[in-house]
Amino acid sequence: MTTDQPFDQGIERRDPWFSDPSYRILPRTATTGSARVYHLHINPSFAEQDLNCVMPIARLNELEALGEIGRAALSHYAYVGYTLRPEALLRHSVPDIIRHLRAEQVDAVVLVPV
Helix, strand or coil, X not given: CCCCCCCCHHHHXXXXXXXXXXXXXXXXXXXXXXXXXXXXXXXXHHHHHCHXXXXXXXXXXXXXXXXXXXXXXXXXXXXXXXXXXXXXXXXXXXXXXXXXXXXXXXXXXXXXXX
């Protein structure tokens, strides 16, 4: 969200093999303009025009409304996709994300590589 602390790009600038292992939580109400992309390796202009090209929250909500899927998750998760040494991400962030998913009783996930 635009109010969240941006991912720490300085980590990757100091060591290009490592990136910020933290994650951010976006609510199912997140929209283009309410979230920002902060990434060294992609052009964020597409996501700034339409958040759904990197985080298809509105599309999932539409599929829910059409009855094509069950309930879309209350929360969605983002992390820096350019992670060449994922040890900290896998040790800390991924288990936290899984705990959140289980607490929200999520049955399936959609991974969007950016």
